[in-house]
Amino acid sequence: MKKFINNPQQFVPEMLEGLALANPDTLKYVPEYNLIMRADGPDQNKVSIVQGSGSGHEPAHVMIVGKGMLDAACPGDVFAAPPFDYVYNTTKLLASPKGVLLLVNNYTGDKMVFDMAQEMSSAEGIDVRTLFINDDVSVEDSTYTIGRRGVAGNFFVIKAVAAAAERGADLDEVIRIGEKVNSVTRTMGVALTACTPPAKGSPLFELGEDEIELGVGIHGEPGRRRAKMMTANEIVEELLTPIVSDLPFTAGDRVALMVNGLGGTPISELYILYGQAHKRLAEQGISVGRSYVGEYCTSLDMAGASITLVRLDEEIESLLLDPAEVPIRVF
Amino acid sequence: MKKFINNPQQFVPEMLEGLALANPDTLKYVPEYNLIMRADGPDQNKVSIVQGSGSGHEPAHVMIVGKGMLDAACPGDVFAAPPFDYVYNTTKLLASPKGVLLLVNNYTGDKMVFDMAQEMSSAEGIDVRTLFINDDVSVEDSTYTIGRRGVAGNFFVIKAVAAAAERGADLDEVIRIGEKVNSVTRTMGVALTACTPPAKGSPLFELGEDEIELGVGIHGEPGRRRAKMMTANEIVEELLTPIVSDLPFTAGDRVALMVNGLGGTPISELYILYGQAHKRLAEQGISVGRSYVGEYCTSLDMAGASITLVRLDEEIESLLLDPAEVPIRVF
Amino acid sequence: MTTADLADVEYVVHTLAQTAVDNEKEFGDLDAVVGDGDLGYSLARGFEKVLSDWDSYKRDDVATFLQQIALAISSRIGGTSGPLWGTAFLRASATAKNFAMVDGPAVVAILRAAAEGIQARGNASLGDKTLLDALVPATEELERQIVAGASADECRAAFARTARACADATSTLEAKRGRASYSGTRSIGSPDAGAVAIAIIIERIIAEWDSH
Amino acid sequence: MTTADLADVEYVVHTLAQTAVDNEKEFGDLDAVVGDGDLGYSLARGFEKVLSDWDSYKRDDVATFLQQIALAISSRIGGTSGPLWGTAFLRASATAKNFAMVDGPAVVAILRAAAEGIQARGNASLGDKTLLDALVPATEELERQIVAGASADECRAAFARTARACADATSTLEAKRGRASYSGTRSIGSPDAGAVAIAIIIERIIAEWDSH
């Protein structure tokens, strides 16, 4: 493993410290709970929006704390939900009279931790609710499992609820919007390589020089199916077809199209995927209203990408358009 | 090689087509010259700012065309200066009564191509000038060589001259500013892995599992020196020391600090480098006025990073603060 | 309850914690096969804290001691393991309160309460390929041996043997819970990481029993 | 000048172009050792265009033909090679104008003009480890053989032999120009990619001379 790290156990704290040093006017780092929050938070006049998840998905979510987006992000260690304590204390710190919304990607561990923290915080009189995001079409949603996972599509839920909260919506309204965006968001991912967690020091799985993994999540775990390497256009087909047929998206739909890099893939390649996806959608009568190309929700250094579609309506599009000021600015 | 590509020879055109499809309101793609320009350009009331270089450095520079930044970017193939013809025709297309400034990283091929294009365009009455950027401290500047290379520090030159042009500065003034920013900008890079150009299909060089290359440029060529893998903090020392002593930066200086990823390194690791660099500078009495962490000027999928320092004064800082709207926006 | 009981419980918890720390890499590798490879890291970070704070825990009785361990775990361990193992210790503590002394039937009751806590928290059934598939049958086998009047040594040996056999047998199951479940039928062919971890921990506790 | 002259020049250019296309991978690998690996790609993309447009070039005389090649090259080849090779052909064309027929001395003059064009454009001196270190001594050797009255076959063989020997000898030099120069002394030990490309091209032109 070759990485810019000092000590695998300090990977997350050192990253968060660097993030706070780079954004001294806007962010505060609370080391006791791995917490990144707005320097001036919580805003007593709005619902606090908090995202919790494992680390290793940067810029998600610690780097999108800021005006118009998250009030705080509470990450665990790499690919591990934060300890219950961290979430509980984060909720207390972010408590606002208008309430707290915890956004969580739907995974076993995360669900358990956040359910426990919500119970405990509610018991102390904090108005807190939890919204689980589950946009991944590669996982079958059956009563036997915990259901679909949340992956890169969570960005759209976050952006929309954050904009609504910023506009003054109450907790019920914010949740209505979050559930609505989640319900029209679909994602599927592919890995070209495995990723290497710092604490493990070696790739999570082995992929041959001509193999790819279809239907991967964002935790470096293997996907649904291994396939032979194919062209960019063929990969777009593999990802887009299950996404489109799932909602389903149909002719006349206006969508947001996100091509998300998983960490090790350069943005040049993402635009090759984007171009093909855009054209294939157009052929089906689906028009792209807003485009997102880059790294949003990654798996450390994994080479790979995911495609997300969101069916837009006036309300969602307007919320996506609202301004936001976050550390992953360019200038 | 596993990449999202269809055909290595279509790598650049397909990327540019995707970029234009994703930004239909703001960008125009001219396939004949690999050109990305503002949809409404050229603006007759300002100096046109054009960056030319090889491809493979994305988001540099095609993804920073937009209001407040470049009027056009004219890339060649991967790691190759554009053909002379492309530059010449780009210059003609971007001609404005206030003149055209060609920004070029200082490399043999690029210098020759842009010198030729400038000669030819000038002969046709276009007011065109070329500014060569050379911020890389790892290359010795001697009369025997073409001199230092231009690397990620070019972002600061671009941002400053673009802001000045947007404010209405004339060509002489824009060049004065560009030369000034270039003169106070210093960069050094390190590679943890080699990169794989699509047309080559295999890594440009081999690095052992415990080896790194210090002093790499941005074209995947080997660096000045091979070293054993070290900690993030030790790497910061290797990069920062030659940068600081070169200008030199001294106690009391206020700087912009950029940690630039080379393509395959996740942003989490970049923040670990950032935190240490920030603290080491503070120890030397050098304060960070503005911070930049992410991918700016990459080498395809190379894992690695560069650190750039710019000595700020009021004029430079104010230009860096001006707004810009480019495709590598987040929302 | 007697001091000997608390000493036994302390020995079990200490050995468990030490095993988790010593096996960080192995547990991680087991979880990497179809999971995300962090099981070893999560357990090691939590249980090394348990070891380093060892002397600070109140030892009024077994229940108090176990509750303190529960709190330490759930405030330190992330991922799925934090809530599951934390809940297990919490339920174990609550059940320990009902027993004046920790004899065989008490041990069975405590283990069963822990397993039920995990079940309630994680909503998994037997056969879903989780640590329950080692813990539950091993506990049942322990009870069977006790009822049959086996010696303490025989009981412990049977407990460990069953945990190991059932952990290994999870290889044939398809994961229905946790991250491994996303791999669908591809999880078949390798054992569940949590179940094998349980077996390794129990084996060590039993192997070193006589030396404590 | 005679039609035979134009045919010879056409043969040389065509073989050069074909060699560049056929050796894309090899030239790229040579450039990857201390450069950025794109020499093969750049030359192949430019010269495959030369081949595909082959019939469209005006053939009024050798100078016109060479000038058209020059334009095709510099409008198609990127990197350092575009300006260098384009300038070489432009200067070759200008010099060809001075000769009524392309005999031995004319060939020497044309090659020398090409090399001087490269030198002017790239500002490299002999010994800087560039293609000039193969092209210039090979041209000098050709002139020496012509002056010494060697046969045409002998002249050509000496030309190719020298180009190869000098290209190989660039291994001992430190690169002072181009991207390879950034590697400093590490460029010592492998030959210059451009110089070896020149040798390979000349060898092929000479080897297939009799069959055209």
Ligand SMILES: Nc1ncnc2c1ncn2[C@@H]1O[C@H](COP(=O)(O)OP(=O)(O)O)[C@@H](O)[C@H]1O
């Ligand atoms: N819902 C569940 N109920 C019981 N045990 C579970 C459940 N989900 C996972 N496990 C157990 O937890 C182990 C994985 O733990 P860990 O690696 O910490 O979780 P994560 O999936 O969050 O990375 C699995 O091997 C399995 O034994």
Ligand SMILES: Nc1ncnc2c1ncn2[C@@H]1O[C@H](COP(=O)(O)OP(=O)(O)O)[C@@H](O)[C@H]1O
């Ligand atoms: N300044 C120069 N003068 C003459 N030849 C040069 C010069 N710089 C480079 N070369 C030649 O060009 C070759 C590399 O060409 P190419 O790969 O196209 O350039 P780049 O460095 O732009 O990738 C070198 O091997 C060398 O022979």
Ligand SMILES: [Mg+2]
């Ligand atoms: Mg995990």
Ligand SMILES: [Mg+2]
């Ligand atoms: Mg090149």
Ligand SMILES: [Mg+2]
């Ligand atoms: Mg795990």
Ligand SMILES: [Mg+2]
């Ligand atoms: Mg090259």
